[in-house]
Amino acid sequence: MATQILMPALSPTMEEGTLAKWLVKEGDTVSSGDILAEIETDKATMEFEAVDEGIVGKLLVAEGTEGVKVNTPIAVMVEEGESVEDAEAASGDAEAKAPEAPAEETPAAPTEAAPASAPATPKARAVEPDWPEGTKLKSQTVREALRDAMAEEMRGDANVFVMGEEVAEYQGAYKVTQGLLDEFGDRRVIDTPITEHGFAGIGVGAAFGGLKPIVEFMTFNFAMQAIDQIINSAAKTLYMSGGQMGCPIVFRGPNGAAARVGAQHSQDYAAWYSMVPGLKVAMPYSASDAKGLLKSAIRDPNPVIFLENEILYGRSFDVPEMDDFTVPFGKARIWREGTDVTIVSFGIGMQYALEAADKLAEEGISAEVIDLRTLRPIDYGTVIESVKKTNRCVTVEEGWPVGSIGNHLSAYIMMNAFDWLDAPVINCTGKDVPMPYAANLEKHALVTTAEVIEAVKQVTYR
Amino acid sequence: MAARKPAAKPNVSPEELKQYYRDMLLIRRFEEKAGQLYGMGLIGGFCHLYIGQEAVVVGLEAAASEGDKRVTSYRDHGHMLACGMDPNGVMAELTGREGGYSRGKGGSMHMFSREKHFYGGHGIVGAQVPLGAGLSFADRYLGNDRVTFTYFGDGAANQGQVYETFNMASLWKLPVVFVIENNQYAMGTSQKRSTSTEDIHTRGAPFGIPGEVVDGMDVLAVKEAGEKAVAHCRAGKGPYILEIKTYRYRGHSMSDPAKYRTREEVQKMRDERDPIQNVRDLLLQGKHASEDDLKAIDKEIKDIVNASAEFAKESPEPALEELWTDIYADALPQGDAVKA
Ligand SMILES: Cc1ncc(C[n+]2csc(CCOP(=O)(O)OP(=O)(O)O)c2C)c(N)n1
């Protein structure tokens, strides 16, 4: 029987890809394990293997085709004795082995669970822009912006080096360190064994010894192996030494939920690290902030926790073309001015905040959206000023509700702007559960735009 | 490793040999199917296939007795099938459905079965190593003669907690077999690039733990070594290390571009050392089975795997209330007769 070969999903966040190259032609006999094609995903070029043996009956998608959606038929395989007509018949009818669930329930769409495909990036309406007026802008992904930040700082300071798992030869598990090994060599771009507690400690020791390490965790979930060195050694030593010792180090990597990777790989550590005196914590949303804040982090004389997000890595934003663009810690960015409610968020939470603000605008509710950008220090001033104007506040984050950043802000607002509040502050957070794997459950475990809209309506009494 | 030559040393009956063939083939076909379902988007997140390593679990399960325990990493589908867990339940967990072993809440990397003494399925590299020692601690405490198989990779062998565990396991004579599945790569890092000395099995020596290297492409060699290790543990002599040299044919996970090794390296392994082909040759050359017998087994396995995929597609998604269950227990776990 002729069977269709469908465009495969080759990564947790892939929705479409480029069929870069066919390695077989019509009429070829293939066996299990043979490479059929090269496919470019959002992260890498992957080889796509045949699972069963058979004969290539027909290639349905030409090589070089971009934007081929996952599950689109790309070829038809026939068995010995079958003709290409059989293949054509198969390509015509719907004999495809496609998932049968209705689209919006298909676990195939990681986007649903973790919104990898946000609407077009809203234009920044920074009240005070981070760059001089008239600066040329270019569109860049968060991934590229982070890489450029490291490369620029490494060019400028010979004591900056990067280490972590798969950062060098593999070019980064999420390709953030792509190209750094080529430019800086293996003295400064160092692959480590899988031994987080050990290399985090070695990083801290190297910082005590005068270097400026950037330690990449493949994800922050694995930094739990190393948390003793981060907190007991990196964060507290300056204090314990009466100011003699410093620890200029950056711990960076993706934080929070990716898509369908389950409880042990989907935790948001924003609130955890933000609790610790001695650490600084940044959690950027846009590419320009990722770049500007990472450069500041590398220069900072203190240990910095730099929380990135896998889903944001591929997202593009405007980044200023400047020789040395930095963003200071402790300065929030107002993405959207408004009068009826203040929505405060950071990191990927901004996506829900901005989406909600757009929808609320259609209903005549004007939301001011603040991106904290750094969580330690926090720009309380910008938040309080805004709340004094709107008299209402909703916070948005992906992490757990108990002891969240939102909890802390609520208390701060209550103590410092109580008389201005017209409604209790509402915290929108991830649910109080470990992250489930099932697609439908994961979608509900995360904070949603609908919940933010609902919260705004509640505080504005609509 | 030498080129394939079916050894004339079957320390097993033809029936047993046929069983190993069947068990390994089930894992391979199951994993191929899982790879397909991933490509179709029915399986999400990370999915680490066991193809190439089948002889390791099948050989060690042949050395295990009822009640023995096992714990492993995220590359766990083979372990579950080999210890007798239901392919339908495993596949439905991969698709995140109600019929899965964790009712869709765990996924590929996090699955468990108390009934089959399978203690996971763990996503954090190295974390299962002290867990395995803890399971064996419980058995020694309770005074039974069970043994725990604690599986981990060559990459995991660099985690500090492995050595903390070696020390305590030896100090307290815990009945645990540390099984290092050395497939030569940890993601894109070859063992050479991550490990200061090549012989991981000697790393127990400073703690007084005996260790040996085993050819992991030969299910009979694995079984033999497993029996020796198990006897050592059951005799109360403490832990034992097996460094089993094996090879994964596929990428680290489904999203690994695998640029760190050549196609030829993989192909050579497949052609010369394949563990399933090895047993197939033994069966045919020893006249223990005919081509037709093996075809019948192939068909039987294909049917089981296809049925599991059907089950995993048909099984509904978990009810939304499931989001809020299993966070706290109301009672102690049942199943493994816990009697002091
Ligand atoms: C503590 C921790 N660090 C990093 C990772 C990411 N990671 C998952 S598997 C893996 C490679 C492990 O290799 P190995 O132990 O050899 O096992 P194999 O995958 O070869 O079976 C890495 C780095 C993780 N899951 N946990």
Ligand SMILES: [Mg+2]
């Ligand atoms: Mg390995």
